[in-house]
Amino acid sequence: MKIVTGSTAANLPACVATIGCFDGVHRGHQYLIEQVHNIAKAGGLASCLITFASHPRQVLDTDYRPRLLTCLSQKIECFEHSPIEYCVLLPFTKELSLLSAREFMRILHEMYNVQTLFVGYDHHFGHNQGEGFEEYCQYGKELGMRMMQSRALVEDGTSISSTLIRSCLLAGDIKKANAYLGYSYYLSGRVVDGKKVGRTLGFPTANIQPLCAEKLLPATGVYAVYVYIGKERYAGMLNIGSCPTVNENGQSVSVEVHILNFQGDIYQELIKIEFVEYLRPEVKFESVEKLTWQLRQDKEVVKNLLHQKG
Incomplete structure (x- = not known):
């Protein structure tokens, strides 16, 4: 897997991408990553994960202290065991947080050559958090970028998430946390x-x-x-x-x-x-x-x- 920063973004091939914090790179994330890989392979495109070098909330609130499942180096180590070809480390800034969803999608399309954007089932981006997948699809049509929505990984009626895993760890339920993570x-x-x-x-x-x-x-x-x-x-x-x-x-x-x-x-x-x-x-x-x-x-x-x- 190749790590991509702003200086090397111009070298990215046309790709299918998804974006998120991916804290823990748990089985829910792994399920999303597999979907991205399969769609990219079927379309003859590269596969790409776009994540942040620092937690977005820390940039907006300097007093915030995240309780991470994986720090950046551990997260990248997990990515390297996946079939994904590229990982973009996007610098999150206050200016980026003020962009609309459409403006942000335009940057992904033009700067990072994203042809298909896979959106997590519960993921929102852009300063207007009231917008959702329907609006993203409209912006995608305008920009010439295909939008797809991932399916959640559900077990026993519960969607596997980083929040769920944190609650298990804080309750001392290591066995369940490990089961959701897919590793210890x-x-x-x-x-x-x-x-x-x-x-x-x-x-x-x-x-x-x-x-x-x-x-x-x-x-x-x-x-x-x-x-x-x-x-x-x-x-x-x-x-x-x-x-x-x-x-x-x-x-x-x-x-x-x-x-x-x-x-x-x-x-x-x-x-x-x-x-x-x-x-x-x-x-x-x-x-x-x-x-x-x-x-x-x-x-x-x-x-x-x-x-x-x-």
Whole structure:
């Protein structure tokens, strides 16, 4: 897949395109991408995704902090596993937000050589949010651009969306979130110094600083996870929270993982965490001894879930 910016837009061939934030690149997005690919292939055209280098709402409201399922680099990584040939990184500006739908479509047609525009079933663009697919079709006729509307991916009567997946993660429903994503939700981060309280309990942990500060953290609690260090994968049990029993973090939230069957110094290393299953909420125990007993139980659960020995 080729990444296209403003300076290389003139080189784009005639294409079938769709536009959106594509946060999470979940199965609903994948379904849309497959539709775009099939229409482009049938018409002998290139296939193209148009997305934004930054979240549009952040441009309009500098105080807004999105809770992303995928930061830009992760999103592009997901795109690279799709059959799409081109990805346009469109710079979102306040000036762009003031364009009408027709003006915006004209830019897509003339600057990015979009011959067919696939519109998401619930997607709107242009400053007039009251306009919809019927108006877009009229503008398309005027501009010489074909308009098509995608179908939603519906399971159990529910349309798969980024909003739905965020709600699952915030409820600790990792299994459902992963099912909607089509892959395991993950965090990438650097191992940083912590207070090393876990060592005194017999459960040393890696304290993780996420690379993307705007990426959504799932609900506080304990999780079964896979930990990737370089090319190696390990089982782990991860805690998101304030560690209330030992009062380690005050009110601040940390991400700490105990890696099973691992010994080594990984401070400042980059690691990746894949969430597999939510085990339990974070609890303030009456004593450190009771906390340690619970950690042993958690470890056994993780070993059984992830088929680990030792």
